[in-house]
Amino acid sequence: MVKAVRIEAVGGPEVMDLVDVEPGAPGAGMVTIENHAIGLNFIDTYHRSGLYPLALPSGLGLEGAGVVTAVGQGVDFAVGDRVAYCSAGIGSYAESLNLPAQRLVGIPEGVSYEVAAAVMLKGQTVEYLLQRTYALAPGQTCLFHAAAGGVGLLFGQWASALGATVIGTVGSEEKAELARNHGFAHVINYRQEDVAARVREITDGVGVPVVYDGVGRDTFSASLASLQPRGLLVSFGNASGAPEPLDLQRLASGGSLYITRPTLVTYTATSEELRQSASAVFEHLLAGSLRVEINQHYTLADIRQAHRDLEARATTGSSVILP
Template identity: 60%
Template sequence: MSIATVVKIKAQGSPEVMELLQEAVPAPATGQVQVRHTAIGLNYIDTYHRSGLYPVQLPSGLGLEAAGVVEIVGQGVEHLQVGDRVAYGTGPIGAYASLRNIPANRVCKLPAGISDETAAAMMLKGMTVRYLLRETYMVQAGETILFHAAAGGVGLMACQWAKALGVTVIGTVGSEEKAAIARAHGCDYTINYNTEDVAKRVREITNGQGVPVVYDGVGQSTLMGSLDSLQPRGLFVSYGNASGPITHFDLGLLSAKGSLYMTRPTLMTYTAADDAMQENASDLFAMVESGKLNVPIHQRYALKDVQQAHRDLEGRKTTGTTLLIP
């Protein structure tokens, strides 16, 4: 039996509820593999699990995304072997650990051309971008879209992927520094939501037409600007709550603002079937290996510094992707 360093919470709340513990890890059960993590992805959804916005069964681990090496293969697993480099981005929760057992059908074998760190930085965010752009609303060359938080981890990947598809990207940011980062990753137009009227600028950029789709991972604070940026019968895609969840929504707004559509998708739904998850990951790997998608790793924290990593993420002090290193 091996010993792992793990992050656990016994209650939900501020970053201080996260504890660093040493725990024994048994041999993997049937259908599982034991993976020694080399890099762990930090995602905004982790803060929801920690804070209580998304309930979890306590005590609980945290984290949905990591990369590493298979150390033990459980019975019934035939597509993986000891020494394989693997990554995952859809959980199950508990990635904040140096070693863990995980269902073999929820990990993906990594191509030789993708490093462990790149994989840990891209799985959840990149798979999110793939389902948003290719499934929730299939963007087409020549279209113009609005993507909020364009300098964030999901945003920077979305800008690049959309540009590769021939799409014009308008992105919102919170500072000129973040605007420059977004533009460097394919964002055509940036709007500083702290100093500019987002919907007004979108209308100016699109000659008054608005956009067919808005991708919004921010939540309550950007809701009205998102709706006011859409064309009639446009789609508002609310895939996150960085500023807090949207509450007390009046459906009448959708009719008043042009017979709009609204959806609240999750990666877990889009990748619930194993074949859907593998197809998503394969498309992501192909984009990275082609050079069309660069995965920007801008921050690295030791796993023991996870509390500070969460503070910086929630304080909007980070850009691109952040890794925790066991």
């Protein structure tokens, strides 16, 4: 038996319970992973709250890193291999679990379990956002909301390494300083400034060609207003709730604007895409052009508090759960 978080109903953090489960032996194409570190991500709160529905009862969590302890038939991994995952299925909030081998990646030497668990989902999100959803080019300027979050700090570093100028939004001076230290050339405190007006000021009235918005309802209008004609709004998350329904005429009046709602699952749909994306993240880590800020540690027993902190925007950078 192992400890794992389960929910019987959707709701607030109180619906999560730490219980004993029996993972069983891995079937064909599966491996058993003993988690050494588990990633904490905002999407986990969407699953818990019911915003992204799950079949209940269910585990929670998408991301983790650990060691293979058992293998089923037809897999390429061996017992003792160090592996990480972020799109292999629900249930990473556990001491041990079975997952499909095709959705795992090996952890290279020089990358710790904690860093792997903190960077897989956020790093691969950054990879597909700035390399494939909109291929950000040197000399371009973009806007990224929640600059001091786990995805934001990685995005700022990666985008600035590409030669782009990154504008970020934050809610405090402390977070602004953190963003500046991670590649953001301009930081806007949305509690004190009009975001779209400030973007126009920074860009000499032109606006930006792309906005990356993982916040949702609270930032959606400012995101559209910050775009230049034929600009693209990449709406990749709903941290403040889902945006209101959009009148398509608003895209026309804004200058023939575009909008997309991408997901990591779509951009890593095949094993080849998954491993290419992860390889790009690990290459940047090992080259030193990305550093992961793990600013909060929790245990599985602390999981309710972890979600409270996340939803209160009381965290910065990345958080990990230690089994």
